[in-house]
Structures are given as structure tokens and as C-alpha cells.
Amino acid sequence: MTSTSGSRSVPASRGVAFEDALHSAAEIAARSPSSHNCQPWAVGWPTGTLARRAAAALLGRPTAGEGRPAGRDDGEFLVLALDRERRLSALPAHGTEMLLSCGAYGQILTRALAAQGWPADGVRFLDPAPGGHGPADGAPGRIFGDRWPDAWVPLCVVRLRRGHASARDLDELRGTVRARHTNRGPYDVAGIDPAVLAGLPTARPGPPSLLTGTEHGPEVTVRHVVADAERAAVADLVSRHGGRDFSHRLAWTETYSFVRRDEAEAAARGDGFSLGQLFGPLSPPRRFGMRIALAPPTMRILRHVGYHRILARQLAAVVRHSPAVVALCFGQEEPGAGSVVRGGAVLADYWLEATRAGLALHPVSVLLQHDDVRAELERRLGLPGRAFFVSRLGRAVSAFPPSQRLAAPRALRRV
Structure with a gap:
């Protein structure tokens, strides 16, 4: 996936095509907090038939598959994941910290999508290691097809449907996320x-x-x-x-x-x-x-x-x-x-x-x-x-510079 230029953006009050909304949301969510600013999150966008069916099955929802236009009745899906190539691993507690970082990113991402007219209407959390603090080191993402990266461990599946957009909410969220550090x-x-x-x-x-x-x-x-x-x-x-x-x-x-x-x-x-x-x-x-x-x-x-x-x-x-x-x-x-x-x-x-x-x-x-x-x-x-x-x-009495971020599209992939 490639970055969306400013010229392609559409005011949220008019509604936004899902791909444009996803890129805009990822730009905002890229400033989420993470331990050591390691940014261990990743997001798969199921667009292939196998991936969409797998996502729908996990949510208990039927899907018509690939090839239908944006705005289809069965909505869009996203899979929030942990990128093992970017995680911290020196201490056992880092497993928890990495999942917290991914959850914070996913929350800001879905808040930004909702503000653009793509609210979540179903969430299924996945727990590859029940009772543990982090996913196992296998390849549980294989259910989403060959395009799913081996290093990504799926954490939850989200379905999003067309809804009400609010430019005001989007601007407020973007400003708050930029101010947070x-x-x-x-x-x-x-x-x-x-x-x-x-x-x-x-x-x-x-x-x-x-x-x-x-x-x-x-x-x-x-x-x-x-x-x-x-x-x-x-x-x-x-x-x-x-x-x-x-x-x-x-x-x-x-x-x-x-x-x-x-x-x-x-x-x-x-x-x-x-x-x-x-x-x-x-x-x-x-x-x-x-x-x-x-x-x-x-x-x-x-x-x-x-x-x-x-x-x-x-x-x-x-x-x-x-x-x-x-x-x-x-x-x-x-x-x-x-x-x-x-x-x-x-x-x-x-x-x-x-x-x-x-x-x-x-x-x-x-x-x-x-x-x-x-x-x-x-x-x-x-x-x-x-x-x-x-x-x-x-209340801070002196300014500290915000940390840098990787390009938002690196965390996104069609699957």
C-alpha cells in the first residue's frame, strides 16, 4: 500500500472511500505510544477472497468475497497484528508492553476511521496463547492467505460499516494525537x-x-x-x-x-x-x-x-x-x-x-x-x-520534542 497524498483526501462530512480513510487514519495512529518508540503494530486489510472469508468467519458474519465495489453490504475488515520484527523481547514483561502498544494503536486507528464514516460494528479478539501475556511464536496469520507476513501475529479482527462522518471529530482527534507525547x-x-x-x-x-x-x-x-x-x-x-x-x-x-x-x-x-x-x-x-x-x-x-x-x-x-x-x-x-x-x-x-x-x-x-x-x-x-x-x-513546565515516527504505510498491507 502506498501513502495517500493530500490532494486525494476528502472532507469527512462528505464521506471518504475506505482506502483513503484507512491511509488518513494510519497517519494519525502512527503517533500512538509504544515502549522505546519501537512501533510494533501492523494492520492487514483483507481484500482477497480467502482473507475476507477468514475475517468474516472469525466474526461470525457471512461475506460475499472479492470483487464487489467499496461500500458493499458486508463492509470492510481489518486485522490488527503484532509485528515480531519490531517487538522488544529482552524481558518477559515486554510481551505485555508490546500488546498494549498494539491496542493503543488499534484504538486510535478505529477512532479515526469512525470519524471518517467507517465505524466498527464488530470486534473479535484473538488469543494465540490463552492465559499468557503474548502470542506464541507460530504463524497463526496463515488463515488469511499467502500474502499475510510470517512475522505478523493477528490480535483482533474488526469489521467496519458505512456510518456518519464528522470532520470536526476527525480534526479534534488529529490535533489531540499530535499534542500527545x-x-x-x-x-x-x-x-x-x-x-x-x-x-x-x-x-x-x-x-x-x-x-x-x-x-x-x-x-x-x-x-x-x-x-x-x-x-x-x-x-x-x-x-x-x-x-x-x-x-x-x-x-x-x-x-x-x-x-x-x-x-x-x-x-x-x-x-x-x-x-x-x-x-x-x-x-x-x-x-x-x-x-x-x-x-x-x-x-x-x-x-x-x-x-x-x-x-x-x-x-x-x-x-x-x-x-x-x-x-x-x-x-x-x-x-x-x-x-x-x-x-x-x-x-x-x-x-x-x-x-x-x-x-x-x-x-x-x-x-x-x-x-x-x-x-x-x-x-x-x-x-x-x-x-x-x-x-x-x-502539567509540564518545559517542552520536550515529540519522538519521530516511521512512515504510516509501512504498517499496512493488503491480504
Whole structure:
């Protein structure tokens, strides 16, 4: 599939052909959050007879097959997938993070399609590894035919039908998604108005999306941590355990592979993050020094003198001085892949709503990447279930540049 030029776009109020709508939606969804900005998502568009029949069968819907014009009564199908060639794999917890990233992308994609007159009217989540945190390493996508890439693991099938389009909703979504990005700088220490926090639902009422037909509310709960003692407890855990990211050889080697020298390299690569996105504006000499200090061979030496603990204490300090921490939790201790993907969709809705409220987020993933640390976090905060997202929350006092993105069409393929 190729990119759609601006000249081909059609105002949403007039309705949009599905292919044009899909390309526009992918441009918006490409800015979805993902761990290390690895962007592990993929989307198959079933257009062949075999692929359409397979998608329809999974949804329990009949289909007439290939060759009928756009707008056909049986609608269009999409298959959200995990691209194994772009996933993180150094830690077991990365399996969950990858599915969350795909779910967030799928939610924004389907929100954008709905705004263009293509709402979801059926969703079937697939769970190749029931009871696990991620899909197995087989080739379950073969049911969609030979054009399905071997590296793609299908996560859910969505059917979309013609509906009402709203240019206003599309513009609002596009603007919010562009404004949303991780801000690792300091936040205003003033507390957040409780009414603002109460107004951050896990799913904004709106057109049908990836969560259509799912009772996701009780499955995912949101906890805002604002009390001084509780925020101090979170900061204490970061101080004691945050160094694991840097001292774990495989995990830090994988993380460092996504660190780009500068904005120019980040733009050329289209993924990862520059040192400026991690630490804010840096002079050329300091940027060079940080690259050397963070390189895996250097870290293996410096950890013996406690450098990883110094970095952990620095992160703990910004957590301690943030006005709030937010935790999203599953109701299940061992959620299946489908539940994790839905959790990612809920996370996308939450992050967009926080952005609309003028709030920034900075995930503190190290608290979730090791079971013993996560369990202690849940115990100390009295969380109602298994935490899958923990982040600083507040009003940023300095601007951080957004991360670069790969070209949107690379995630799309006709099957």
C-alpha cells in the first residue's frame, strides 16, 4: 500500500472511500505510544477472497468475497497484528508492553476511521496463547492467505460499516494525537484539581472503536496517586529498583539500540528516541558524553561504582516532585492477550483525555518490568488488581520534542 497524498483526501462530512480513510487514519495512529518508540503494530486489510472469508468467519458474519465495489453490504475488515520484527523481547514483561502498544494503536486507528464514516460494528479478539501475556511464536496469520507476513501475529479482527462522518471529530482527534507525547521534564508541583482527575475517564464517549461491544469498564481500573505518602512510596521503589534498567545487560543493550545520537538521526530512523527526548536540551559536548556514558560496555563498568543507582535516584526525584502518579490495573492477575490488547485501547483513551486536559505523562515502566517490584508496588498502594501502566502525571513546565515516527504505510498491507 502506498501513502495517500493530500490532494486525494476528502472532507469527512462528505464521506471518504475506505482506502483513503484507512491511509488518513494510519497517519494519525502512527503517533500512538509504544515502549522505546519501537512501533510494533501492523494492520492487514483483507481484500482477497480467502482473507475476507477468514475475517468474516472469525466474526461470525457471512461475506460475499472479492470483487464487489467499496461500500458493499458486508463492509470492510481489518486485522490488527503484532509485528515480531519490531517487538522488544529482552524481558518477559515486554510481551505485555508490546500488546498494549498494539491496542493503543488499534484504538486510535478505529477512532479515526469512525470519524471518517467507517465505524466498527464488530470486534473479535484473538488469543494465540490463552492465559499468557503474548502470542506464541507460530504463524497463526496463515488463515488469511499467502500474502499475510510470517512475522505478523493477528490480535483482533474488526469489521467496519458505512456510518456518519464528522470532520470536526476527525480534526479534534488529529490535533489531540499530535499534542500527545511523553514529557520527561519536571511538572508543576501544584496539585491537580480533583475535578480534573475525576474527569479523566478510561474511555471517552464517542464513535464505535476497538472497544465496541466490550464491557471494558470493570476490567480496567484507574487509580490516581496524589497523597504525599503514597507518591513518596512510589519514588522510594524507583530509587531502590530503577537501576535495573541500566544494570540488566540484555535489557539495556536492547534499550540503547533505540537511543539516537540526535534529532537528525531520529528523523532518519523514524523510531527510538534522541538524547534530547530523554534528558531535554543538551549541548553537543554533553550529548557526546551521555552517549559514551550510556553505551552498554560503559554501563557494564560503571555499574560497579553505582552509576545505575545514581540514574535511578534522579528518576525517583522527578517522580517524588510530580503532583500525581496514575496506575492502570487489570482485574485479572493473568490476563490473556485479548484482555491486554483491550487494556492498550483503554490506555490510549486515557492518555488522549489527559492531553485534552492539558496534562502530560511520563511512564515509569521499570516498576512493572519485574514481578517482585510490581507486586510490591501493588501492595504498598493497595491497587485493585495487576498494574500494567504506571506514569507520572502533571502539567509540564518545559517542552520536550515529540519522538519521530516511521512512515504510516509501512504498517499496512493488503491480504
